[in-house]
Amino acid sequence: MLAFGAHMSASGGCDKAITRAGDFGMASCQLFTKNERQWRSKPLEDEVIERFFAERERTGISKLVVHDSYLINMASPKEDILTKSLAAFRDELVRCDQLGIPYLVTHPGAHTGSGVEAGVRQFASSLNRIHQELPDNKTLTLLETTAGQGTTLGRSFAELAAIIDLVDEKQRVAVCLDTCHIFAAGYDFRPREGYEAMIRLFDEEIGLDRIKTIHLNDSKFPTGSNKDRHEHIGDGEIGLDGFRWFVNDSRLEGLPGILETEKGYDGELDRRNLETLRTLVEPRPS
Ligand code: ZN
Ligand code: MN
Ligand code: MN
Secondary structure, eight states, X not given: OOEEEEEOOOTTOHHHHHHHHHHTTOSEEEEOSSOTTOSOOOOOOHXXXXXXXXXXXXXXXXXXXXXXXXXXOTTOSOHHHHHHHHHHHHHHHHHHHHTTOSEEEXXXXXXXXXXXXXXXHHHHHHHHHHXXXXXXXXXXXXXXXXXXXXXXXXXXXXXXXXXXXXXXXXXXXXXXXXXXXXXXXXXXXXXXXXXXXXXXXXXXXXXXXXXXXXEEOEESSOTTOOOOOEEOTTTSSXXXXXXXXXXXXXXXXXXXXXXXXXXXXXXXXXXXXXXXXXXXXXXXXX
């Protein structure tokens, strides 16, 4: 079984995301450590860091994942955007390390016209530079699979593999697999054999042990649409079966399985999606 959780609001302080996840009985949680639509933010205060560790201890939620800012594009061919992106991502990694967070999810950027190959090279060289600047940082960067909208990179496992291939410190990168994104990108894992083929391909091209987090989202648009629009579990084009394979795959046992779906009033839709996921869990022979 996956460790079910959701992206939770960190409003009022990062520790509040864990508090909220605990209130919902989640086993994992994703959060932003700063405003995701701004380039700059104040450094984390010591009290927030202390409260964060205390909340983690109190709730027992140790499977924590951070998502970086949506503005960051470390594959950009534009000097000014690249400079801002490097500084911002470096800051994201520092904050994660301060909070003892193992994983920072990022999108592999968009080449915005320079071409896939140039984008892949730029992204990898951005990571290499940041790794050099932060030699002791312990947070792993998770490259998220993308739907392949526009010029975004990461629409195929091969593209992620090409990036990882160019990263010098390979032990510092891994992958976050988003069910909506891979489905929209063309991996149809609804039939059991489609799921197995997708997993086999991932294993051949990247290696299954690199998957560290799963984003659990259904898709509003069909497979191959390259559109990134999340739907509630079972209500979209993927449907319940596709999630059944993920939830019961012993090769993914214990990984954070994070919802990034609309929350509804007071998180009632999170509760419903978590409930749906739990009903898919099949008892394992002991
Ligand atoms: Zn994402
Ligand atoms: Mn995602
Ligand atoms: Mn998405």
